[in-house]
Amino acid sequence: MTLLSPEQIAAQKANVDAFFGVAGKIFEGFEKLVALNVQTVRATLAETQESMAKVPDTTEPPQWFASQAGFTGPFAEKSLSYSKQVFEIASTTQAEVTQLAQAHYERYNDRLQALIEQTAKHAPTGSEAAVAAWKSAIATTTTLYETLQKTGQQAVQFAGSNLDVVTATASKAVQSNGEKAPIATGAKR
Incomplete structure (x- = not known):
């Protein structure tokens, strides 16, 4: 039967904590995204209901088209706003997960x-080249990790x-199209 050393137990605990920390941040981001989607669906349903309530009041096709045209501008702006909020949630979640991963990586790198160093102290004579190669490999890996992290950011x-x-x-285009759109008066020809 093999017993784990205190260092191995601490490493296992750190790995489990890191996993649940990352999973928690991802779940928080998912919760924010679900809340945004629920809010968007509610607002869309309310606006659709309002739009449908106005349909019986329109007796002529130009009035109906004019009332529908009035919804495309706000819809486009809301779509852009929604996209921006989704991006903000995703980038915030990504930054938090990256921060947790960075902290875990740094702890792991320090232990390594x-x-x-401990192995080098007890290594036989002549193994200095192997120890130097290990240190060089770790330094290269650390540099690669930092480069990838900066590139991702x-x-x-x-x-x-x-x-x-x-x-x-797009917002400027929607506004300029809204200003150029003719307003139907509903007058009979």
């Missing part, structure tokens, strides 16, 4: 460094700035 920032530009451009 300590293990290599830059990609999220780039996507966020692109979403802001698209949202602003």
Whole structure:
């Protein structure tokens, strides 16, 4: 029967804590997304009901088309707002998960460094090259991890700035189309 050392038990506990920390952050993001979707569905149903209530009041096709055209501008703006909120939830969740993963990685890296130092102290003479190779491999892995993390953060920032530009451009287009749209008066010809 093999018993785990206190260090192994601590490492196991850290791994379990890290797993549940990440799972909790992902679940929080999912909860926010569900809440946003419920809010969006409720608002859409209320607006649809309001729109349908106005349909019997329209007696001529131009009136009906004019009333429907009045909903496309707000719909487009709300769609853009919804997309932006989804992106914010996703990027916030991603940042929180990345932060937890980073902390876990740093703890793991520190334990690995300590293990290599301990092994180097008890290593036989002539094994300095092997120890140096291990240290070099760890340093390379750490550099790669940091580079990937920075690249991921830059990609999220780039996507966020692109979403802001698209949202602003689309919002201006919707506003200008709303100003240009002819208003039907319902007068008979």
